[in-house]
Amino acid sequence: MAYTIAEKILMRASGSKKVEPGEIVNAKVDVAMSHDNAALVSKVFGEIGVPKVWDAGKIVIPIDHRVPANNIKTAEGHMKIRNFVKKQGIKHFYDVREGVCHQIMPEFGHVVPGDLIVGTDSHTTTYGAFGAFSTGIGATEMAAVWATGELWLKVPETFKINLNGKLSEHVFSKDVILQIIGDLTAEGANYKSIEYYGEAVDAMSVGSRMTITNMSMEMGAKSAIMAPDQKVFDYLKTRTDRKLNPVTADKDAKYERVTDYDVGRIGPKVACPHAVDNVKDIEDVVGTEIHQAVLGSCTNGRTEDFKAGARMLSGKNIHRNVRLIVAPASRQVYLEAMEEGLIQKFVQAGALVINPGCGPCLGAHEGILAKGENCISSTNRNFQGRMGDTESNIYLASPATVVASAVRGVITDPREGSTW
Amino acid sequence: MVKGKVWKYGKDVNTDVILPGRYLDSYEPEYLASHAMEDLDREFAKSVKKGDIVVAEANFGCGSSREQAASCLGYCGVQAVVAKSFSRLFYRNAINQGIAVIESPECVDALNKGDEVDFDLKAGTIKNLTTGKTLTFRPLPPFIMEILEAGGLVEHLKKKMAK
Numbered sequence: 409m410a411y412t413i414a415e416k417i418l419m420r421a422s423g424s425k426k427v428e429p430g431e432i433v434n435a436k437v438d439v440a441m442s443h444d445n446a447a448l449v450s451k452v453f454g455e456i457g458v459p460k461v462w463d464a465g466k467i468v469i470p471i472d473h474r475v476p477a478n479n480i481k482t483a484e485g486h487m488k489i490r491n492f493v494k495k496q497g498i499k500h501f502y503d504v505r506e507g508v509c510h511q512i513m514p515e516f517g518h519v520v521p522g523d524l525i526v527g528t529d530s531h532t533t534t535y536g537a538f539g540a541f542s543t544g545i546g547a548t549e550m551a552a553v554w555a556t557g558e559l560w561l562k563v564p565e566t567f568k569i570n571l572n573g574k575l576s577e578h579v580f581s582k583d584v585i586l587q588i589i590g591d592l593t594a595e596g597a598n599y600k601s602i603e604y605y606g607e608a609v610d611a612m613s614v615g616s617r618m619t620i621t622n623m624s625m626e627m628g629a630k631s632a633i634m635a636p637d638q639k640v641f642d643y644l645k646t647r648t649d650r651k652l653n654p655v656t657a658d659k660d661a662k663y664e665r666v667t668d669y670d671v672g673r674i675g676p677k678v679a680c681p682h683a684v685d686n687v688k689d690i691e692d693v694v695g696t697e698i699h700q701a702v703l704g705s706c707t708n709g710r711t712e713d714f715k716a717g718a719r720m721l722s723g724k725n726i727h728r729n730v731r732l733i734v735a736p737a738s739r740q741v742y743l744e745a746m747e748e749g750l751i752q753k754f755v756q757a758g759a760l761v762i763n764p765g766c767g768p769c770l771g772a773h774e775g776i777l778a779k780g781e782n783c784i785s786s787t788n789r790n791f792q793g794r795m796g797d798t799e800s801n802i803y804l805a806s807p808a809t810v811v812a813s814a815v816r817g818v819i820t821d822p823r824e825g826s827t828w
Numbered sequence: 829m830v831k832g833k834v835w836k837y838g839k840d841v842n843t844d845v846i847l848p849g850r851y852l853d854s855y856e857p858e859y860l861a862s863h864a865m866e867d868l869d870r871e872f873a874k875s876v877k878k879g880d881i882v883v884a885e886a887n888f889g890c891g892s893s894r895e896q897a898a899s900c901l902g903y904c905g906v907q908a909v910v911a912k913s914f915s916r917l918f919y920r921n922a923i924n925q926g927i928a929v930i931e932s933p934e935c936v937d938a939l940n941k942g943d944e945v946d947f948d949l950k951a952g953t954i955k956n957l958t959t960g961k962t963l964t965f966r967p968l969p970p971f972i973m974e975i976l977e978a979g980g981l982v983e984h985l986k987k988k989m990a991k
Contacts, residue, residue: 595887
């Protein structure tokens with residue numbers, strides 16, 4: 409039999425000799441991640457009545473969604489988590505200072521190729537950039553994982569997407585994934601695993617790949633995986649002592665669907681309100697007035713994203729009618745961005761640099777939108793009311809498009825921004 | 829089975845409109861129930877009754893992994909969600925909360941907003957008392973039925989561990 413990466417990882421994790429799509433397996437989890445919702449997970453864990461978690465070394469808890477606490481309820485939730493961590497001796501706990509879970513999981517070496525990772529966050533698919541099978545689950549089943557270390561999973565069918573060619577200047581992996589989501593639609597990859605291949609993937613940094621695996625969830629994908637290469641091994645070298653067991657697909661692996669893209673034909677894209685698959689060419693939306701711009705998140709809050717954004721500043725100030733909110737994805741990104749002078753540039757231009765974390769992405773705090781306001785954002789969702797009033801609008805785009813638009817006060821083509 | 833009323837919605841009903849992120853700071857059932865569907869239908873939380881069912885087009889519950897999107901419906905008394913398809917996260921979360929999730933385009937097309945229904949999970953039928961039609965759906969796999977019958981994953985696990 410020939411297998412895809414997802415099939416091989418689930419076969420190993422479930423101790424099966426063979427698997428096929430549609431089959432339900434009981435799999436042993438390698439790493440289990442929960443963020444602020446660890447408060448809920450720990451509550452449910454208490455209800456199950458098991459005194460100790462299955463493995464205190466395999467649970468990772470970063471607090472990132474509402475940091476620092478935005479109200480008393482949140483503060484109490486965070487306190488519950490800290491108490492639980494102490495009581496259970498959870499080894500890998502990252503308090504409010506560290507940043508977004510999906511960035512710090514790889515940064516601290518909790519993601520290695522071939523692992524089965526579950527997280528109580530839909531964008532857990534991000535770790536596929538490192539060759540892991542990683543997927544989101546709910547809080548109650550995470551409590552069951554904490555108790556037993558196991559979870560039932562349906563073996564997904566796999567889509568293969570080949571990204572051929574070379575990206576044009578001022579076009580990024582964000583534009584590529586927006587194009588794909590626009591084509592496949594918000595439900596186009598429901599329950600599926602996606603494997604990405606091609607010279608464009610090979611050429612991408614690990615961070616750019618994470619943007620693609622992160623947002624693959626927006627078409628319903630269960631996992632989104634790239635075969636690990638030297639870039640991944642180099643990234644992990646200083647971060648983990650674990651022996652790496654990279655998994656690759658068999659040559660004759662069965663794919664339900666194979667799609668080819670020439671990324672050189674893709675230009676800057678914008679996902680328009682109120683659906684991530686409502687994707688348009690930037691030419692169709694340039695000139696749309698904006699009031700807020702967000703550069704950050706697990707999708708595009710890394711140093712390379714800040715660099716791409718800063719290039720659009722070239723000494724210019726943020727438009728007086730725009731609030732540009734910059735949120736580093738992690739403390740480490742924050743430090744790198746400072747060392748490279750990027751934070752200085754943003755602050756000089758009039759941006760609001762906020763603490764590492766999820767920031768305004770999910771509409772809890774740090775940049776809520778009023779009725780009628782438009783926001784352009786490097787984040788991953790533009791659902792109605794996500795960042796504030798139900799009559800506000802979110803446009804999703806690359807970091808370069810976000811900053812170019814923040815300078816102009818209207819949605820702006822980054823290719824134009826580069827010639828300022 | 830409890831009789832109930834149909835609440836019908838369109839496609840891609842996402843977790844952010846089912847339970848907006850601004851309410852994720854609490855896990856209190858009453859609080860979550862009072863904000864269910866708030867950004868899609870302000871009437872819902874006010875008027876929904878025990879036994880009602882939510883019916884929707886494709887991709888119900890897309891978006892976040894937030895379990896509160898499923899639990900808030902359960903706290904409102906919703907006994908089942910019938911949709912043309914579901915996001916995988918909502919599907920799992922609903923089952924784990926003891927809420928039946930039925931994937932059936934035929935049932936969705938035969939149910940209208942406000943219809944009175946008699947939903948029978950075990951029999952695999954929805955009697956539409958308004959139109960007089962009896963609809964059938966494919967039964968859920970036995971291991972999912974076990975979780976639903978226990979009232980959710982926690983109760984199911986407790987039973988299993990007690991054995």
